[in-house]
Amino acid sequence: MELRNGLFQQQSLKLSMTQELSQAIALLQYTSQELAAYLEERAAENPLVSLDSSPEGSFAVEIKRKNRLKAPREKDAMYWLEQIGDQSISLSEYLRWQLSLYSLNHLEKKVMNSLILNLDQNGYLRASLEDIAEITGCESELVEKCLCELQMLEPAGIGARNLQECLLLQSKRMQYVFCHTETILRDHFLLFAEKKWKELARKLDISLKDIQDVQDFVLTLNPRPGASFQQEKSSYVVPDVKVEYLDGVLQVRLPENHANQWDLNQSYFDALKSYRDQSVDKFLHEKWQEFQWISKSLQQRKETILKVTKQIVKKQERCFLKGLGELKPMTMREVAEELGIHESTVSRTVREKYVQAPFGTVELRAFFTSNLQSVSSDDISAVTAKKELHLLVESEDKTKPLSDQDISVILKMEKGIILSRRTVAKYREQLGIPSSSKRKRYN
Incomplete structure (x- = not known):
């Protein structure tokens, strides 16, 4: 083959990403808020642009401004309606207000303040007592005493170091508690949580119904006692x-x-x-x-x-x-x-x-939803299948809950919806429905 250098002409077709095409693609996928921010930015840099900020047109931007100007407006009686039900006190402020009713010396106040500062957003203590003692320079006995006093405050369960302690603290305040509740939560929490109830029933010589009653009671407790004090701003959806x-x-x-x-x-x-x-x-x-x-x-x-x-x-x-x-x-x-x-x-x-x-x-x-197989020629959507699955679980006998395979068979025979066992399990998890073993109840 002969190789030589030279200049040659050749025609070819190719797709090039121009600036205009790139910009069009970017604007297409912008949300209303993103588009508003982008256009305001371009208008600020381009004097040829006239961007009329009418109340309707600048709705998304005004929401952000309202959040920034909220503090001064709280004193304005004209906006009293927005303040109804507004949770304006934080968890730390609420705890310190309760502690103000107690007679604490200087060291106790110092330890209490350190304990409160080390609570996470759910109200759990995320520092060890040794760390608190080292930070404050106080004895471990004083830190432990202060923690016990903190755990007596509202909301119940505050200052717990784990879920087990949080549930125990709450159950101890209840006037009526099912028998064996404290024993189960304190000494057999793992067996109880993993629903190894038969083994737990043998150890405590109680019935499965007794454990079921304890579970019903525990479900009424709050696993995140501090979460209600989180001040999350309402999110606004602007229709496109x-x-x-x-x-x-x-x-x-x-x-x-x-x-x-x-x-x-x-x-x-x-x-x-x-x-x-x-x-x-x-x-x-x-x-x-x-x-x-x-x-x-x-x-x-x-x-x-x-x-x-x-x-x-x-x-x-x-x-x-x-x-x-x-x-x-x-x-x-x-x-x-x-x-x-x-x-x-x-x-x-x-x-x-x-x-x-x-x-x-x-x-x-x-x-948009996928097309599922059905016995008839009618199209079945995934949303419809999930709805039928949910209704089926709702109406089942809780003493004999349906397995994923049972649900698959019933949906095919009664509703004409063809779902494999794995698909049933996937849809069940997406709907937040526990497995049959965890849905089972005992009479």
Whole structure:
């Protein structure tokens, strides 16, 4: 073979990721909040942009501002409604308030403060007594005494070092406790938790019904006594698309948001254009090009969201009218093929986006579910299968709970739904349903 150097021409086709295409893909998968933040950032850097911050358009941003301005507004009587039921006291403040009613000396206050500082968000003590003694420079006996006093405060179970101690502390405060409760929790907690009840019944010479009663009582206790003091802010969901039932027809539309307020600042554009300066012309060209790119990407984003949502509504019309209980099997691949777009485009379109349907606001991804085998020719969705599985477990005889294999057989014979034993186990775990051995109750 002859090898030689030279210049040659060759034609080839390839897909290149342009800046405009990359930007369009990024904007498509943005949520409403992410899009609002992005557009505000671009508007701050581009003087040609006019971004009208109307109350409706800036809803997501105003939520964040409200959280930042909450402290001054708490004193305003106009916002009294927002303060109803607001848990404004922390766990540490609540404990210190209770301790203020006790007569503690300087060292006891020092140890108590160290103990409180070492409580986690669930109210458990995460430092050893030796560590507390070393930190405070106090005797171990004093630290242990202070811990006992701390554990006598509210809420019950506070200051426990593990789940076993937490449950014991709570059970000791109850006026009526089932027989053997303290013995089981103190001396046989592992057997009890692992539900090795037959072995436990032989050791204590009691019936399985007695252990069942203890379990029913323990389930009324709080394994995380400090969790109720965690001040979590309410999360707000801003719908990206609305589906309304008007004049007997399901109609799809996009709500007002920042994308609708993105416009050209015509007066500033005309003012810059009148200058006869090379640097100004270059600046104007760059900012105008950026404005055009984002405007085109926003328009494409709107069209794609509307197109995908309309197809979802078309295939899930009964679901939108009746609720998610009427969900039919539908995959992203099916929607993509019917619209003539790539499956990844559908995935980006529905990513973390919510639809305001007639029955409530849900994530767009909720309308996609796999197709399961059935005895008949009718399609069965995974949601329907889980619903039937849940109803079956709810109606079972708890003294003889159904195994995963039993559920598989009954669903096939009575409902025509074909699920393997492993699939039943997977769906059961997703629904938070324990295994048959843990569902069993004793008379």
